[in-house]
Amino acid sequence: MIAERGLAGLKTRDLAREIGCANGAVYNLVTDVDELILRVGSRTLLRLDEALSAAEQAGERSPQETLVRIALTYCDFAAENLELWRALFEHRMEVDKALPDWSVNDQMQLFRHIYQPLTALFPKRSPEELGITARSLFSAVHGMVALGLEQKLVAVPLPALRKEIAALVRAMIDGLVARAA
Amino acid sequence: MIAERGLAGLKTRDLAREIGCANGAVYNLVTDVDELILRVGSRTLLRLDEALSAAEQAGERSPQETLVRIALTYCDFAAENLELWRALFEHRMEVDKALPDWSVNDQMQLFRHIYQPLTALFPKRSPEELGITARSLFSAVHGMVALGLEQKLVAVPLPALRKEIAALVRAMIDGLVARAA
DNA sequence: CAGCGAACTTGAACATCGTTCAAGAAATAT
DNA sequence: ATATTTCTTGAACGATGTTCAAGTTCGCTG
Numbered sequence: 001m002i003a004e005r006g007l008a009g010l011k012t013r014d015l016a017r018e019i020g021c022a023n024g025a026v027y028n029l030v031t032d033v034d035e036l037i038l039r040v041g042s043r044t045l046l047r048l049d050e051a052l053s054a055a056e057q058a059g060e061r062s063p064q065e066t067l068v069r070i071a072l073t074y075c076d077f078a079a080e081n082l083e084l085w086r087a088l089f090e091h092r093m094e095v096d097k098a099l100p101d102w103s104v105n106d107q108m109q110l111f112r113h114i115y116q117p118l119t120a121l122f123p124k125r126s127p128e129e130l131g132i133t134a135r136s137l138f139s140a141v142h143g144m145v146a147l148g149l150e151q152k153l154v155a156v157p158l159p160a161l162r163k164e165i166a167a168l169v170r171a172m173i174d175g176l177v178a179r180a181a
Numbered sequence: 182m183i184a185e186r187g188l189a190g191l192k193t194r195d196l197a198r199e200i201g202c203a204n205g206a207v208y209n210l211v212t213d214v215d216e217l218i219l220r221v222g223s224r225t226l227l228r229l230d231e232a233l234s235a236a237e238q239a240g241e242r243s244p245q246e247t248l249v250r251i252a253l254t255y256c257d258f259a260a261e262n263l264e265l266w267r268a269l270f271e272h273r274m275e276v277d278k279a280l281p282d283w284s285v286n287d288q289m290q291l292f293r294h295i296y297q298p299l300t301a302l303f304p305k306r307s308p309e310e311l312g313i314t315a316r317s318l319f320s321a322v323h324g325m326v327a328l329g330l331e332q333k334l335v336a337v338p339l340p341a342l343r344k345e346i347a348a349l350v351r352a353m354i355d356g357l358v359a360r361a362a
Numbered sequence: 363c364a365g366c367g368a369a370c371t372t373g374a375a376c377a378t379c380g381t382t383c384a385a386g387a388a389a390t391a392t
Numbered sequence: 393a394t395a396t397t398t399c400t401t402g403a404a405c406g407a408t409g410t411t412c413a414a415g416t417t418c419g420c421t422g
Contacts, residue, residue, distance in 0.1 A: 027411085
């Protein structure tokens with residue numbers, strides 16, 4: 001239902017009807033809609049992880065082109081799974097309630113894919129520094145995808161967005177390498 | 182109320198009590214909560230615009246450092262106006278309802294600040310190309326700020342985030358300039 | 363198979379929202 | 393002073409997440 005109608009289109013009563021039970025029975029499977037959303041997010045992250053893993057392996061081995069490939073795969077995944085991908089970031093818990101451990105763990109895994117190629121590019125940097133660089137790079141690409149796929153402003157055609165992402169990732173890496181030297 | 186309790190903390194009844202009228206009377210000022218949120222967003226964008234304008238003028242005139250200053254100002258603004266800034270991006274209209282014109286107009290203005298320094302760096306590029314580059318750069322910085330200020334993952338200390346943003350903006354520009362040459 | 367307890371299921375009920383609207387109050391025009 | 397327009401009120405409606413007492417089913421044991 002999230003995939004079809006977005007986070008806001010997920011209603012417990014509709015869900016209950018779809019799976020064939022009373023609305024109250026949903027709460028035997030899940031304590032909250034929050035948990036439900038996080039569980040869906042977990043699956044989405046798993047599929048995203050698989051896509052990024054494939055991108056990491058396939059194609060040219062050069063670290064730079066691997067990173068470009070990963071960024072484009074992220075873009076494609078977001079475009080093809082728009083609502084599910086949005087749900088990962090749109091959802092906010094109430095302030096007091098903490099994320100369950102399994103959910104927190106999920107999210108850390110994403111930077112892993114970027115980490116590997118970065119070690120090849122920056123052999124001098126410490127693991128902590130590399131982790132920070134990885135997160136920065138990921139965040140920058142995420143921003144381009146997020147605003148690029150937003151309907152609110154003028155919608156950017158996907159091929160143009162991909163081109164921009166590839167260009168900026170190459171530029172970022174060029175720049176980082178040049179400054180590290 | 183958005184500033185204090187976030188978008189989800191905005192309730193028409195609380196709002197009516199605060200401004201001293203019946204809850205129904207809110208709809209004389211505004212047709213929707215959607216419109217209310219957009220109007221608040223308009224004010225936020227105006228203040229953001231002022232902050233970015235100041236950053237554009239002040240300090241070193243070099244285009245590169247101007248862009249770094251603008252990026253850091255954006256980061257600071259988001260941190261200091263966290264909930265209001267989030268409201269700009271969290272809010273989604275129903276699919277059928279269109280944004281009013283005054284709201285669409287607001288959003289375009291942001292890239293303006295980046296555009297100017299970019300023309301100095303890339304005199305060969307066409308206005309359309311520059312516009313695209315401007316949006317890419319903005320989106321990348323936006324992503325770093327968005328994920329950096331997210332409480333969901335490990336919260337990044339603000340000084341570290343600023344350092345990362347400055348480093349990546351410089352790297353992006355270095356890289357773009359090098360590839361343009 | 364009968365009986366018992368645990369687990370599940372149901373759907374009504376509750377609280378909280380945004381939104382509407384008839385009825386009354388206030389302001390303004392004649 | 394009266395009529396007309398405008399504003400204000402707060403009850404009511406429909407959605408929605410969540411809870412819960414009552415009913416139902418299931419699995420085990422004698």
